[in-house]
Amino acid sequence: MKKYLFYVLSFFTLFVYAQDRQLSLAADVWPPFTDIDGEKSILSDLVQEALGRMKINSTIETMEFAKIFIEINSGRFDGSPALWISDEREKYYFFSKPYFYNQLILVGKKGSDVSAASFDELSGKKIGVINNYAYGDFDKNQEVEVVSDLSNQKNLENLLSDKIDYMLVDALLIQYMLTYQLNDVTEFLAIGKKPLLVKSSHLALGKHVQNAKIILEHFDEKIKEMIADESYNRILELNWIKADVDGDGKMELVLGGNKAGTSAPQNIYGLMHDNSYKEKNPPQRYYVDGKLYETWDNIPNNYKLDLVVDSTPSIEDTYIRLDFLD
Template sequence: MRKRCGFALFALLLASAGAAAETLRIAADVWPPFTDARLPGNGLAAELVSTALKRAGHRPEYVEVPWARALRGVQVGDYDLIVSAWYSDDRARYGLFSKPYLTNRILFLKRKGSAVDFQALADLKRYSIAVVRGYSYLPSFDADASLNKVPVKGFQMGARMLSAGRVQLTLEDELVARFYLSRELKGIRDQLVFLSRPLSENGLHILVRRSHPRHQQLVEAFDQAMQAMREDGTYQAIFARHGLAQP
């Protein structure tokens, strides 16, 4: 009798999910290994998010656009949610954040054998640091005009400058850096090492537009599905499928 009641409840939940199911336009920019249409599942973050949304009974439609367009699209209703967003008060005005489903650890890299170290921002003043133009790493770091920050077009350029001795540090999300160091930067991988202390750690969330009539329910269902994925091993299996170790 208890099994039959459980099945009936499960069927009712499925029927409810089906009634609320819809196609969701989920937006992201190119940010491997997290989001990139050239990667399996459109990237690690995109696959995690899409899997959770499908479990919640929805049909995610992945759209890859520049970051500024993704933010604007959620504000005007072109997209239903952004796949991978850090929290900010400004974004919270027009979007509802999920619980974090990943953590971005921003780490410095130095040349192997270098005595360069970092324990506090003041320690960085004597070093030259390659930073990606337009990136935000940490408000206090970004605003510190006393630091010798050398703007570059991307992490790849900063890593090559570091390898060549043109700067003493660069920095990037750990998984992003490892992605590039295992591919196009493979030739200099053994010349660089990570510093153990992160500059910052930021939770990665989905950001659902508040103009969506069921934005609260979407976020709650996503959070529940992501937790279930952690408990049943799906979360870990997606990491493994992308060749990445879970932090």
């Protein structure tokens, strides 16, 4: 009964809050995850969709990454749509549960060895990362030289001009590049097969924000709804994702739309479990059109349709391209 009353009160509080104001959020230019208006911003879109379902209006302003924390701490902004957690940040912000996992792949120049399974294998190498992002301790390998710059574009330029040996790039950005810039990628780059580092993304709200914890609890529930109703897949433009849709602690493969392909999927972007990419036995259960199936063979044949791959970039897609040096 007490638990029921708590949820009733929290829902009422959230309803009142939603009528009072909107959330002002700040993010950096980090395509395709967060970006300025009119450009592909999948994490911004996910967050604003979830908040909209809570009847909370939200705005997202882009700025330099380091400035985000200054502006939130000053009270000008309420939080940020996509932050990685660190001990230092938890002093000032409340975080949602992870709603996305950035899976960082090792990328080198064509011909480079990108088979490293850990940073221990990269002693003496220069690794390009983005300024002020909370990457962590790189497996406590003091012999890895971390070189920070402003963006993936700058890191790519540093890589191709031999200023660094490797760069860390999100697997989803690589998927987009392989779709829209295949010739450039195959000519210039070597790409690792598995993530070296996985970081969870969260909606973060400053501790000064009224009812921040309640807002984040309801946000977590809306993300679950979005996975179940396939809007999560749609926003990320992914046919399959890996997530725990039934809350049993085990991962399922979740289909977006009604076309599963003619054979069981092989390359799945594991979104909701930071160690899932290390699993020797991948999940076998499938969530299709609101129903769970224990095996691929159990999925009705009317879903096993050929996928039509659209390799023509939309106007939004063109903004996430990286420019390769001549």
